[in-house]
Amino acid sequence: MPEALPEPVLTARAMREADRRTIEELGLPGRVLMETAGRGAADVAARMLGTVAGRTVVCLCGRGNNGGDGFVLARVLHARGARVHVVTLADVSAMSDDAAANYRLLEQLAAADASGRLHLHRLDALVGLDHLPPADLYVDALLGTGLSSPLRSPIRELVQWLNERAAPVLAIDIPTGLDSDTGEVLGAAVAATRTVTMGALKVGLLLGEGPRLCGAIDVIEIGIPRHVLEQVARQPGCAWRATDALIRQWLPRRAHDAHKYSAGMALVVAGSREFTGAPVMAATAAARIGAGYVLCACPSDVRPILATKLTEVALLGLPETERGGIDQEDAFDVLDGWLERARALLVGPGLGRHPDTQRFVRALLERTQLPTVIDADGLNALVGFTDLIREHAQGRWILTPHTGEFRRLAGEVDLTRRIEVVQEYARAWGCVLLLKGMPSVVGWPDGTVWINATGNPALATAGTGDVLAGLCVGLVAQGLPPAQAAVCALHVGGAAADRYAAHYGTASMMALDLLAHLPVVLRERFDR
Numbered sequence: 106m107p108e109a110l111p112e113p114v115l116t117a118r119a120m121r122e123a124d125r126r127t128i129e130e131l132g133l134p135g136r137v138l139m140e141t142a143g144r145g146a147a148d149v150a151a152r153m154l155g156t157v158a159g160r161t162v163v164c165l166c167g168r169g170n171n172g173g174d175g176f177v178l179a180r181v182l183h184a185r186g187a188r189v190h191v192v193t194l195a196d197v198s199a200m201s202d203d204a205a206a207n208y209r210l211l212e213q214l215a216a217a218d219a220s221g222r223l224h225l226h227r228l229d230a231l232v233g234l235d236h237l238p239p240a241d242l243y244v245d246a247l248l249g250t251g252l253s254s255p256l257r258s259p260i261r262e263l264v265q266w267l268n269e270r271a272a273p274v275l276a277i278d279i280p281t282g283l284d285s286d287t288g289e290v291l292g293a294a295v296a297a298t299r300t301v302t303m304g305a306l307k308v309g310l311l312l313g314e315g316p317r318l319c320g321a322i323d324v325i326e327i328g329i330p331r332h333v334l335e336q337v338a339r340q341p342g343c344a345w346r347a348t349d350a351l352i353r354q355w356l357p358r359r360a361h362d363a364h365k366y367s368a369g370m371a372l373v374v375a376g377s378r379e380f381t382g383a384p385v386m387a388a389t390a391a392a393r394i395g396a397g398y399v400l401c402a403c404p405s406d407v408r409p410i411l412a413t414k415l416t417e418v419a420l421l422g423l424p425e426t427e428r429g430g431i432d433q434e435d436a437f438d439v440l441d442g443w444l445e446r447a448r449a450l451l452v453g454p455g456l457g458r459h460p461d462t463q464r465f466v467r468a469l470l471e472r473t474q475l476p477t478v479i480d481a482d483g484l485n486a487l488v489g490f491t492d493l494i495r496e497h498a499q500g501r502w503i504l505t506p507h508t509g510e511f512r513r514l515a516g517e518v519d520l521t522r523r524i525e526v527v528q529e530y531a532r533a534w535g536c537v538l539l540l541k542g543m544p545s546v547v548g549w550p551d552g553t554v555w556i557n558a559t560g561n562p563a564l565a566t567a568g569t570g571d572v573l574a575g576l577c578v579g580l581v582a583q584g585l586p587p588a589q590a591a592v593c594a595l596h597v598g599g600a601a602a603d604r605y606a607a608h609y610g611t612a613s614m615m616a617l618d619l620l621a622h623l624p625v626v627l628r629e630r631f632d633r
């Protein structure tokens with residue numbers, strides 16, 4: 106089975122380091138990188154145009170290497186018959202060396218070419234734009250990873266002009282105005298139809314405003330060796346993105362001689378009088394993803410209610426104190442035998458925040474050696490007790506907070522630096538930290554961070570967190586290490602939401618619809 110490779114997701118600093126090492130250590134000239142980048146971008150532009158000959162392309166170019174990529178693209182599309190208008194803001198003397206070299210090439214071409222299909226415009230003021238012909242495609246080669254502050258004039262006005270055009274826009278490397286490390290808009294930003302990015306995905310394309318502004322993404326391989334990308338990807342702020350092929354490689358396969366216990370037992374501790382839906386969604390998800398035996402332990406007086414909702418999931422009543430929480434000592438008399446037989450534990454969905462229940466949760470987490478998923482009220486029981494995580498997680502725990510739960514646990518954190526924050530806490534707590542959001546991000550104890558590749562706004566509905574927690578525990582119960590289980594659960598759950606949205610849109614989905622689409626997604630996309 107060929108080794109499936111995850112996609113590196115880099116910061117601007119890491120990308121520059123990759124460029125530098127390729128040029129200085131490998132000896133691949135920057136001019137060659139630019140030529141390859143520009144040619145790759147021209148291929149994407151050609152696919153967007155359908156036919157190139159006779160079509161009109163307007164290319165807005167900055168004075169840095171992003172502009173240089175644009176000059177190469179212009180030359181290639183002109184060679185393929187397009188009518189090309191190149192708009193530059195700066196005199197060639199102010200351009201970067203490689204950009205200037207490519208601009209001079211265009212000047213020579215324009216002087217020698219009698220077709221009249223190549224026009225170079227030096228823009229001193231915006232009035233010049235009105236003389237441009239309407240284009241079939243606009244190319245944003247103004248700024249890329251060199252953007253370092255809110256857009257200055259006249260680039261800012263150019264971006265606004267570009268956003269008013271009717272034709273599609275192709276952004277080179279990153280939409281101008283988008284911060285390539287955070288996905289924040291710095292003053293103004295291009296709203297691209299498509300983005301062709303060089304060498305590797307950039308963090309800013311996947312976070313913040315990136316997904317809304319970059320459109321579809323093409324990654325162009327431009328000659329930077331894979332080992333260089335893998336090494337720079339270890340820098341703070343960088344991450345990885347899983348592919349379907351990698352998830353197919355990680356997902357457990359059911360043995361031909363499996364029986365319900367060998368396929369893995371998941372123990373789900375969940376539910377309360379107030380919340381009888383959460384345990385159903387979590388336990389059902391664990392069974393749906395392939396756990397052979399799912400046992401749901403809930404407060405005794407909730408058991409009859411769950412019994413009407415759950416058929417394939419076994420139920421276990423937990424004794425309660427007269428105050429209404431779970432009775433810690435009596436509960437262990439009931440649970441201990443099952444904790445020995447289970448292969449994975451999920452604590453939290455719908456448990457409620459009764460002080461007795463929270464004490465029971467902390468005692469349970471200190472008591473068990475099982476790989477454990479801690480979600481919702483399981484996390485709330487740990488507020489003020491993060492030392493317990495440091496002491497007991499040891500790589501065996503998956504915490505699945507949403508932003509609010511994470512802030513209650515970790516205190517005030519700057520979540521515009523999601524990657525670094527998840528990296529820092531996963532490492533400090535020694536756990537797998539799955540921070541839900543759009544996109545969700547997974548931190549491993551060794552500092553590796555994953556940005557989820559799937560999912561859509563349909564997931565913004567009650568219960569999807571319970572389903573996700575159930576998918577996590579169901580995968581761990583089948584023997585998948587917690588680190589990979591969290592990445593797989595997100596990827597597969599998001600894929601189910603994508604299939605739902607493709608058929609029914611993003612407004613109508615409810616959490617259990619995810620589970621209805623899961624079998625088809627497992628079969629169609631993940632060969633399970």
Ligand SMILES: NC(=O)C1=CN([C@@H]2O[C@H](COP(=O)(O)OP(=O)(O)OC[C@H]3O[C@@H](n4cnc5c(N)ncnc54)[C@H](O)[C@@H]3O)[C@@H](O)[C@H]2O)[C@H](O)CC1
Pocket residue numbers: 120124138139142167168169170171172173174201247248249250251252253254255256257258260277278279303304327329
């Ligand atoms: N990834 C690769 O391997 C390759 C990428 N290439 C392209 O190179 C750019 C990065 O080029 P660089 O020259 O470093 O920066 P930019 O062209 O993005 O911009 C620099 C330019 O912009 C000015 N500037 C900075 N901030 C602002 C601002 N707030 N407002 C206005 N102007 C600003 C600054 O003064 C500079 O002059 C990368 O994105 C790729 O497209 C290589 O070509 C091939 C290898």
Ligand SMILES: [K+]
Pocket residue numbers: 171245246247248249276277278279280281
């Ligand atoms: K750009």
